[in-house]
Amino acid sequence: MKPSYFISFLLLVLLQVVLFNHLHLFGAINPMLYLLFFVFYRFESDQTLLIAFSFLLGFSVDFLSQTGGAHTIATLTTGFLRPLLIRNAFGITVETPQSFFSDSRILNKVFFLILLVFVHHLLYFILAYFSWESLILILKNTFLTLIFSLLLMGVTLSFYPSKK
Amino acid sequence: MQRILNALLQFKNTVLYLFLLLLSLLFIYNQSPFHGFSLEKYGFYFSSKLFSTSKNISAYFNLKDVNKKLTEENEQLKNFELKENDILLYPEALNQKKRFPFRVVKAHVIKNSFQNQRNFLILDVGEKDGIQPEMGVISANGILGIVHSVSENYANVISILHQDLKVNVRTTSSPAFGSLLWSGQSPTEFHIEDVVSNAKIAIGDTVITGGMSSYFPLGIPLGKITQLKKNEGSGYYAIDLSLFSDPSQVYNAYVIENKDFKELQSLLKKLPQ
Numbered sequence: 001m002k003p004s005y006f007i008s009f010l011l012l013v014l015l016q017v018v019l020f021n022h023l024h025l026f027g028a029i030n031p032m033l034y035l036l037f038f039v040f041y042r043f044e045s046d047q048t049l050l051i052a053f054s055f056l057l058g059f060s061v062d063f064l065s066q067t068g069g070a071h072t073i074a075t076l077t078t079g080f081l082r083p084l085l086i087r088n089a090f091g092i093t094v095e096t097p098q099s100f101f102s103d104s105r106i107l108n109k110v111f112f113l114i115l116l117v118f119v120h121h122l123l124y125f126i127l128a129y130f131s132w133e134s135l136i137l138i139l140k141n142t143f144l145t146l147i148f149s150l151l152l153m154g155v156t157l158s159f160y161p162s163k164k
Numbered sequence: 165m166q167r168i169l170n171a172l173l174q175f176k177n178t179v180l181y182l183f184l185l186l187l188s189l190l191f192i193y194n195q196s197p198f199h200g201f202s203l204e205k206y207g208f209y210f211s212s213k214l215f216s217t218s219k220n221i222s223a224y225f226n227l228k229d230v231n232k233k234l235t236e237e238n239e240q241l242k243n244f245e246l247k248e249n250d251i252l253l254y255p256e257a258l259n260q261k262k263r264f265p266f267r268v269v270k271a272h273v274i275k276n277s278f279q280n281q282r283n284f285l286i287l288d289v290g291e292k293d294g295i296q297p298e299m300g301v302i303s304a305n306g307i308l309g310i311v312h313s314v315s316e317n318y319a320n321v322i323s324i325l326h327q328d329l330k331v332n333v334r335t336t337s338s339p340a341f342g343s344l345l346w347s348g349q350s351p352t353e354f355h356i357e358d359v360v361s362n363a364k365i366a367i368g369d370t371v372i373t374g375g376m377s378s379y380f381p382l383g384i385p386l387g388k389i390t391q392l393k394k395n396e397g398s399g400y401y402a403i404d405l406s407l408f409s410d411p412s413q414v415y416n417a418y419v420i421e422n423k424d425f426k427e428l429q430s431l432l433k434k435l436p437q
Contacts, residue, residue, distance in 0.1 A: 048177050048180060068199050069195055
């Protein structure tokens with residue numbers, strides 16, 4: 001376990017809670033940057049630890065922004081499903097990268113990010129609205145927030161070198 | 165134990181995920197009243213489904229008890245019905261304290277026959293239940309016979325499908341009485357004898373018990389008149405009757421105890437023969 005995980009964890013939670021949860025772009029859109037943790041966490045690292053981390057991550061965001069528990073469940077489930085998403089995005093080959101940054105295929109990376117954010121946001125908004133009558137609202141919010149989350153994540157990731 | 169541990173280790177991610185999911189569900193339930201309410205709604209839905217299923221299952225197994233209770237209730241209702249029959253025919257007696265000496269004991273027919281000319285029934289009640297010889301036996305829709313002999317737990321009943329058994333009957337419209345007697349063929353076809361030919365009787369009249377015997381109270385409905393012939397020579401009607409219910413297809417029966425039976429018998433003995 002590397003200390004950088006803790007640092008990025010704390011940093012992402014703080015950024016999310018202090019800054020991005022109060023953004024309210026176009027009225028209600030709060031991009032969720034803290035999903036970058038699933039990108040920083042190396043693909044080869046322990047999956048059990050990731051589940052524990054993702055629970056803590058969601059819980060911290062929920063706890064510090066006084067929301068119900070939607071972040072916790074969405075983040076936990078995304079963490080649990082991450083190996084599946086990786087397999088879908090990068091394929092089961094010998095080329096399966098050890099981390100997000102060790103791969104050079106832009107398209108696969110983007111696809112992975114989209115999958116990750118989509119699963120998380122869909123779950124989050126389903127749990128936030130928690131009624132099937134507002135299905136349209138759920139989908140609308142999911143897609144709008146997905147766009148801004150992806151933009152923000154793309155911008156943040158562009159600061160990182162592509163090869164480590 | 166080792167195997168359980170191995171399985172747990174193999175699926176440790178899933179187990180951990182489910183555990184944490186449960187934890188976060190609890191969290192969401194406690195944190196947000198809206199989610200709590202929604203979850204309760206789902207929980208209520210599932211628990212009501214489960215409850216109704218288990219209720220259905222247990223209701224099936226309770227059917228025997230329910231049946232027993234219903235027949236007990238029927239027994240009481242039969243008591244009232246018999247009393248009411250009497251009152252309906254003589255409404256002026258409604259406000260008077262009229263003696264009603266009959267009491268009903270419920271029973272089940274455990275053996276029945278109709279192929280012979282002289283048929284018998286066996287009931288699952290006996291001396292233990294207070295059954296005595298010469299008590300009347302009725303069903304929900306008519307009469308079944310008269311108790312012939314009793315053992316401790318069973319009673320032998322002369323069926324109404326017995327050529328020597330005659331029951332006192334009348335119609336609802338006329339107090340003229342006659343004797344009901346089986347024709348010996350179909351279990352619902354009966355004759356009525358000894359009705360004087362000046363009585364006002366028509367086809368379709370309802371025939372009820374006459375109340376002149378000490379076996380049956382007045383007014384138990386039996387059947388309808390299907391054929392009516394005035395026999396000029398004898399001065400009596402020849403009446404054919406169809407019963408409301410087939411006495412060969414009865415399970416629930418009621419034994420009628422007449423509390424005044426002995427009194428009436430001793431009175432009859434005093435008559436000059």
